[in-house]
Amino acid sequence: xxxxxxxxxxxxxxxxxxxxxxxxxxxxxxxxxxxxxxxxxxxxxxxxxxxxxxxxxxxxxxxxxxxxxxxxxxxxxxxxxxxxxxxxxxxxxxxxxxxxxxxxxxxxxxxxxxxxxxxxxxxxxxxxxxxxxxxxxxxxxxxxxxxxxxxxxxxxxxxxxxxxxxxxxxxxxxxxxxxxxxxxxxxxxxxxxxxxxxxxxxxxxxxxxxxxxxxxxxxxxxxxxxxxxxx
Amino acid sequence: xxxxxxxxxxxxxxxxxxxxxxxxxxxxxxxxxxxxxxxxxxxxxxxxxxxxxxxxxxxxxxxxxxxxxxxxxxxxxxxxxxxxxxxxxxxxxxxxxxxxxxxxxxxxxxxxxxxxxxxxxx
Numbered sequence: 001x002x003x004x005x006x007x008x009x010x011x012x013x014x015x016x017x018x019x020x021x022x023x024x025x026x027x028x029x030x031x032x033x034x035x036x037x038x039x040x041x042x043x044x045x046x047x048x049x050x051x052x053x054x055x056x057x058x059x060x061x062x063x064x065x066x067x068x069x070x071x072x073x074x075x076x077x078x079x080x081x082x083x084x085x086x087x088x089x090x091x092x093x094x095x096x097x098x099x100x101x102x103x104x105x106x107x108x109x110x111x112x113x114x115x116x117x118x119x120x121x122x123x124x125x126x127x128x129x130x131x132x133x134x135x136x137x138x139x140x141x142x143x144x145x146x147x148x149x150x151x152x153x154x155x156x157x158x159x160x161x162x163x164x165x166x167x168x169x170x171x172x173x174x175x176x177x178x179x180x181x182x183x184x185x186x187x188x189x190x191x192x193x194x195x196x197x198x199x200x201x202x203x204x205x206x207x208x209x210x211x212x213x214x215x216x217x218x219x220x221x222x223x224x225x226x227x228x229x230x231x
Numbered sequence: 232x233x234x235x236x237x238x239x240x241x242x243x244x245x246x247x248x249x250x251x252x253x254x255x256x257x258x259x260x261x262x263x264x265x266x267x268x269x270x271x272x273x274x275x276x277x278x279x280x281x282x283x284x285x286x287x288x289x290x291x292x293x294x295x296x297x298x299x300x301x302x303x304x305x306x307x308x309x310x311x312x313x314x315x316x317x318x319x320x321x322x323x324x325x326x327x328x329x330x331x332x333x334x335x336x337x338x339x340x341x342x343x344x345x346x347x348x349x350x351x352x353x
Contacts, residue, residue: 031277163232163275170271173278191241191276211240220237
């Protein structure tokens with residue numbers, strides 16, 4: 001059964017069509033890459049899935065429901081920018097998340113934090129970009145959600161932070177949940193993905209298993225897209 | 232994270248790595264192999280991909296799964312012997328092909344190999 005579905009989903013900004021009639025159905029238990037160049041519509045889709053934008057036409061469904069109060073209970077969303085209050089320290093952020101989300105697993109968060117060597121009394125505003133990204137990811141992945149939307153989780157971090165982030169995603173794999181990762185950095189994430197959805201100018205060009213692409217094209221997913229789609 | 236070759240399915244490369252570890256004795260006959268998640272983290276890949284590799288190794292009889300205790304390397308001598316043979320013939324096939332291209336006869340190939348083996352073990 002699909003936990004994330006789009007039906008003729010369209011979003012227009014004036015005359016500009018950011019998402020152009022997308023039909024999509026994704027099942028649970030998979031880690032899926034939403035791939036495409038900048039401005040292809042990735043973030044717009046994720047924002048609609050989280051109720052932050054309204055579709056111009058068509059539908060978007062999370063576990064059969066339209067985005068709203070009920071879906072927010074089971075959707076963990078990592079936006080593509082810093083979104084946490086800067087004046088909070090790690091301890092306060094943990095409490096903040098535990099207050100907001102019923103499915104927040106404090107033990108899981110504490111365990112992940114222990115593997116990083118910084119103190120819980122450290123304030124967000126004192127942290128580097130890489131550290132902030134890790135904290136944001138830990139908070140997001142510590143929820144026992146049905147769907148995780150990770151919008152550009154590795155953009156602009158160093159290779160060590162990137163490996164940490166990818167390991168954290170693998171370690172929290174849940175056969176009952178869907179993880180959707182949007183990124184334009186295909187080569188960095190492709191080994192973690194079951195399936196890839198490639199979008200360009202608001203349209204889906206391809207939705208396929210990553211291993212099938214490697215098998216049939218004899219190339220990496222990254223290499224395949226560079227060649228076929230020239231981007 | 233393991234270095235993967237481009238353009239070959241990752242599950243096949245994981246199968247190769249596990250077979251290599253068995254032949255090298257890193258995973259001993261009859262011993263337990265790491266759980267899916269642990270190996271997925273080590274390799275930096277999707278757990279479903281490791282699952283797929285394990286499933287194929289089970290169907291080849293190289294791994295055995297016990298519902299409660301996990302997955303083990305087979306202790307059947309014939310299966311492990313066969314595995315050693317296939318792994319080594321892969322190297323040998325390439326070598327023979329190269330030497331034939333140089334115009335070597337079968338005897339010359341065998342002679343060259345045994346000479347080199349003696350040389351290396353000195």
